Amino acid sequence: MSTAVLSRDAAAELDARDPLREFRERFVIDPEIVYLDGNSLGCLPVATVARLERVVAQWGGRGVRGWDEGWLELPIGVGDRLGAAALGAAPGQVAVGDSTTVCFYKLVSAALDARPGRTRIVTDLDNFPTDRYVLGDRAGGREPSDVARHVGSDTALVTFSHVSYRSAHIADMAAIDAIVDDAGALMLWDLSHSAGSVPLSLDRDHAPLAVGCTYKYLNGGPGAPAYMYVRRELQAELRQPIWGWLGRRDPFEMAPGYEPAPGMRGFLSGTPPVLALAAIDEGVRIVGEAGIERIRAKGIALTELAIALADGCLGELGVRVASPRDPARRGAHVALAHPNARELCAALIERGVIPDFRRPDVIRFGFSPLSTRFVDVWDGVDALRELLSPT
């Protein structure tokens, strides 16, 4: 990289000094690939292979008795561990189960029911599509930064992604929670692109509601179920709409009439997906061991390097950094805009560099601080430079 601000050797030197470098060995990684898409699907933890073998063997050996031996506690147990490792949530406020879409639907519905007479929902037109689709025609698009101007006495619900799936912009959670609370509305955060990469303080920031997916920085596996956070004070007031046997007080009564279980169990619906929950548990454990503050520090260093390299050698080739330049307002991925982003992504994948493409013009380089090296950042930017350089 002739014009680089930093040589590949210098990037390798950063890896040698990285306090998290040994965590890369905790994942199954193809050495031929530069994987920059852990923000879409995180890597497979080595421990997950053995954990899945154990839970499958438990199914084989114990059959239905497994339900009395810990399976039934997984939605809340994994939720508590996730809350401690990544969400800044005290126990009893997180439940895992159902897809992100279903979790989001449940909490939107619960929030709207809890604010009768208020008709406005405020969201960000650049929010992740599934969130906008669940809101349907009720969505009105606003940037988080000017949320105060758009929230009023008719607002029932405000919902944003904490980290934008496109730009990696980080919303100011505490400030927005306060604005929304002052208006008497409820705030629902989508943490899909935050949890496991950016520290969260849901309790301290007075976040009322949140959902998020587990297969990105939490490495839960393809299509792993999502989680819901409901602040303790709200749990008795809010009622989710999908009344299944598992969310009922004493589910094994199988009695007439639905009365929700107290606490987070009342936000569950059907039978917990045991294999998937076991896999999430292992992903969450690694985040806890590494420590979210160290993960965040490395995430900033990786994105800073990517931006410095992009400025140094990609700007003149027509690539624009489309993520915030202030690291405090940027998550763990970097959006690089180019008119031919789609073709460039395909060509990068051809060369063994795996980013993803987001319409209309974004190449997203996602960095998983536990498994991405500084040389991976260098190699990714260099591959893009080569593709764009006149031959």
Add this chain to the structure above:
Amino acid sequence: MSTAVLSRDAAAELDARDPLREFRERFVIDPEIVYLDGNSLGCLPVATVARLERVVAQWGGRGVRGWDEGWLELPIGVGDRLGAAALGAAPGQVAVGDSTTVCFYKLVSAALDARPGRTRIVTDLDNFPTDRYVLGDRAGGREPSDVARHVGSDTALVTFSHVSYRSAHIADMAAIDAIVDDAGALMLWDLSHSAGSVPLSLDRDHAPLAVGCTYKYLNGGPGAPAYMYVRRELQAELRQPIWGWLGRRDPFEMAPGYEPAPGMRGFLSGTPPVLALAAIDEGVRIVGEAGIERIRAKGIALTELAIALADGCLGELGVRVASPRDPARRGAHVALAHPNARELCAALIERGVIPDFRRPDVIRFGFSPLSTRFVDVWDGVDALRELLSPT
């Protein structure tokens, strides 16, 4: 068993002549246990262990590229194979994903929206609790046999279990579908206790809608996701309420505005649970290989034996057969009623016989024709006889 109509050797002889006997080897089975709860959680197929290893390895090796290599097709692909093996459904009418509760909620909501102005929902008060909870206060209880008297021009939706989770009673699907259709209402079947044990002919019987779980006779694993069947003619008319990115026309557009994908994909919501879908695929495959008609024939033989044995030696000990005596109207489990059912179940489990208890007084002996032997039936009844016999 002194009073038995059949000796254990005679039961072993039935096993020796069983055309499905070799299928037992396709499952992981603890030889010390008499497992009579495959109607709650089916056994682990041997092939599932290897299939899960493969899909986990694919996650590890291919990462996000797995989505382009078959993962995205799993909800409909597994659905089509399930439809062929167990539901009597031509391709393009079954989708797998979400829990049974969530699938049921989606189709209830879609059906009610499609019948505006009609206010009545008809169900069976003995229907599985989760179904009744989703319906909430709207449920009015009726037996399937007298459905015609309770369905009228104000009825939007009728929903029953095809096989009752308690008694194993089989509802007359074709007759009920015709009655409900004549009234202009929609019929929604819960197939959880049927699929994989009792042949279904959804297409031929003109069933409009169905859901069912996959972890019972389909051996999909603890908490495995459920399926929805939506008759082809209804797919464009019905709209499910949980609008996620995967159910949208061209999900990767991530464009504004939700427009459902055509066909069954429009009934999906979030990202498909890949590991769980792979496991279901293996369970479904075994059912397809064995053939649902042979499975049904053995299911009848197993329950006939259980009832004959119960009549022969348990009746005088206070046990009443609480399942239909007509095998044509009985699924693959047998309900044995006794005032001390709860304690008896616990004592059976202590002895290595695994049934389950259903309030208030039912011991449920579930037979999975692919893995349950005639001697298991004999041993289960004999263990109960011993427990009840005066010492």
